Amino acid sequence: MKIFSASQLKQADEITIKNQNITSEELMERAATQVFEEIHRRLQGAQLPVKIFCGIGNNGGDGLVVGRMLLEHGYQVKVFVVNYSDKRSQDFLANYDKIKEVSNNWPELIKKEEDFPEINRGDFVIDAMFGIGLNRPIEGWVGKLVEHINNSRAFVLAIDMPSGLFSDKIPAKEDAVINANFTLTFQTPKLVFFLPQTMDYVGDIQVLDIGLDRDFLAETDTALELTGKAEARELYKPRKKNSHKGNYGHTLTVGGSYGKIGSILLTTTAALRTGAGLCTVFVPKCGYEIIQTGLPEAMVITDENFEMLTAIKTDLDADVVCFGMGAGRSEETVGAFKELLKKTKKPMLIDADGINILSENKDLLQLVPENSILTPHPKELQRLIGKWQDDFEKMEMVQRFCLEKKLIVVLKGAYTFIFDGTKISINTTGNPGMATAGSGDVLSGVIAAMLSQKYKPFAAARLGVYLHGKAGDLYAEENSYEALISGDIAENMGRAYLDLFKEENGKD
Numbered sequence: 001m002k003i004f005s006a007s008q009l010k011q012a013d014e015i016t017i018k019n020q021n022i023t024s025e026e027l028m029e030r031a032a033t034q035v036f037e038e039i040h041r042r043l044q045g046a047q048l049p050v051k052i053f054c055g056i057g058n059n060g061g062d063g064l065v066v067g068r069m070l071l072e073h074g075y076q077v078k079v080f081v082v083n084y085s086d087k088r089s090q091d092f093l094a095n096y097d098k099i100k101e102v103s104n105n106w107p108e109l110i111k112k113e114e115d116f117p118e119i120n121r122g123d124f125v126i127d128a129m130f131g132i133g134l135n136r137p138i139e140g141w142v143g144k145l146v147e148h149i150n151n152s153r154a155f156v157l158a159i160d161m162p163s164g165l166f167s168d169k170i171p172a173k174e175d176a177v178i179n180a181n182f183t184l185t186f187q188t189p190k191l192v193f194f195l196p197q198t199m200d201y202v203g204d205i206q207v208l209d210i211g212l213d214r215d216f217l218a219e220t221d222t223a224l225e226l227t228g229k230a231e232a233r234e235l236y237k238p239r240k241k242n243s244h245k246g247n248y249g250h251t252l253t254v255g256g257s258y259g260k261i262g263s264i265l266l267t268t269t270a271a272l273r274t275g276a277g278l279c280t281v282f283v284p285k286c287g288y289e290i291i292q293t294g295l296p297e298a299m300v301i302t303d304e305n306f307e308m309l310t311a312i313k314t315d316l317d318a319d320v321v322c323f324g325m326g327a328g329r330s331e332e333t334v335g336a337f338k339e340l341l342k343k344t345k346k347p348m349l350i351d352a353d354g355i356n357i358l359s360e361n362k363d364l365l366q367l368v369p370e371n372s373i374l375t376p377h378p379k380e381l382q383r384l385i386g387k388w389q390d391d392f393e394k395m396e397m398v399q400r401f402c403l404e405k406k407l408i409v410v411l412k413g414a415y416t417f418i419f420d421g422t423k424i425s426i427n428t429t430g431n432p433g434m435a436t437a438g439s440g441d442v443l444s445g446v447i448a449a450m451l452s453q454k455y456k457p458f459a460a461a462r463l464g465v466y467l468h469g470k471a472g473d474l475y476a477e478e479n480s481y482e483a484l485i486s487g488d489i490a491e492n493m494g495r496a497y498l499d500l501f502k503e504e505n506g507k508d
């Protein structure tokens, strides 16, 4: 799913009105009807106090339409107009008149702190103060109202965006922002829903398709894209009946050190579970028996050294080399990595200590083959590219790094972001249970196996990250977040693949 910017959405809005020959008021009615239907489906007529806070622009207009519909359906609703400006939008005004026609329960105006209503914990609050039109921080008594709503601990549903959240920048620490439990957003999720600094404001997200112009949406390019099931399915390449293990490539995983052989065992297990045709593991001598016993499906070559990597000697022409997991950063290992980089021409997968070695020896970056994939977590990324002010600057810095070095970066997090210098793909699967030792090692194996099966690097990263998260989700659904260990992610790769072709309602 593409992620459009606020200005692209405004453009889509105008083109839709023109091409579908409707008024903007009709589009608002259509959008807000969907919000109403979703609320009605969830509340099922429940008689809890609903308090709607409407701004004076089109987000407020949406709130008025929802309020009118809830009133018509017998809900216990109170609508408030948060009168932060005199510049009421036309569609707000039209709907202000309409709501007065359906009930004597007219909206109440809030103009100052004294006008704030009481909000109780059991209330259902709808936030329709600001949407994508917010262009400066919320100030004064309106900011206090946001605090008042947040402090009430009532359930808060935000229309389009939680008020106070910008679509293109991070609010300052002191800025007032609604803490929503649930956000019903129009047509496309907004980028800030996925950034570490802002994701906690939005709660659960649901995207409502409000029927904006199909051609415009299809033809308009966005740098940002969400990878969900539909996209993952599209990326997936089915296997031919007439194939052999050579078709799925030979993966060479290189890593491990004394006490850290488990990490490379996890990586290689994951690579085989993801479909790598053949796997060879290169480890220090201490890893030989561990790998041979733990993973009989893999072949093992050892370093001359017992404890660490010192020279990666193999004449194997692997389809993909995956380096880093548990390797350590000893001088000898840095030297061994440098030689490995020199002789590797195909895109590699570099993780963990591989990334740390690159951060400490930046001159090695020029030896990394084009289109290689680096999979840092935020701290590793910072060591590699330097500090950033906020998530927007971070994204720019990563894109610049990817362009300059011709690399792909998989930035691991609650939402994993994949950068290739021009595009950014945001992954939708995964869960807090995956914040556990070794889940990054498993991811490396999964992505390496995708490369080995001849997926193009950006697609390999996208599909690999998606399936890795999905495997974790499927396991956690039955066993809890807490009990999940990274080996479970590898074990569940099969279910993640099968799930690609399951419909949401359980039918195939």
Ligand SMILES: NC(=O)C1=CN([C@@H]2O[C@H](COP(=O)(O)OP(=O)(O)OC[C@H]3O[C@@H](n4cnc5c(N)ncnc54)[C@H](OP(=O)(O)O)[C@@H]3O)[C@@H](O)[C@H]2O)[C@@H](O)CC1
Binding pocket: 009, 010, 013, 027, 028, 031, 055, 056, 057, 058, 059, 060, 061, 062, 084, 085, 087, 089, 129, 130, 131, 132, 133, 134, 135, 136, 137, 138, 139, 159, 160, 161, 186, 187, 210
């Ligand atoms: N495109 C779509 O897909 C559809 C969009 N729809 C809906 O429209 C919403 C966008 O509506 P919108 O453009 O009227 O802006 P909105 O967020 O209501 O703000 C209102 C005005 O407030 C002002 N203002 C800004 N910051 C301020 C501040 N801190 N303190 C005080 N004032 C401030 C600023 O005006 P300014 O004062 O800058 O002139 C701004 O214009 C969108 O989120 C969705 O809900 C649907 O109905 C149909 C399909």
Ligand SMILES: [K+]
Binding pocket: 059, 127, 128, 129, 130, 131, 158, 159, 160, 161, 162, 163
């Ligand atoms: K809102």
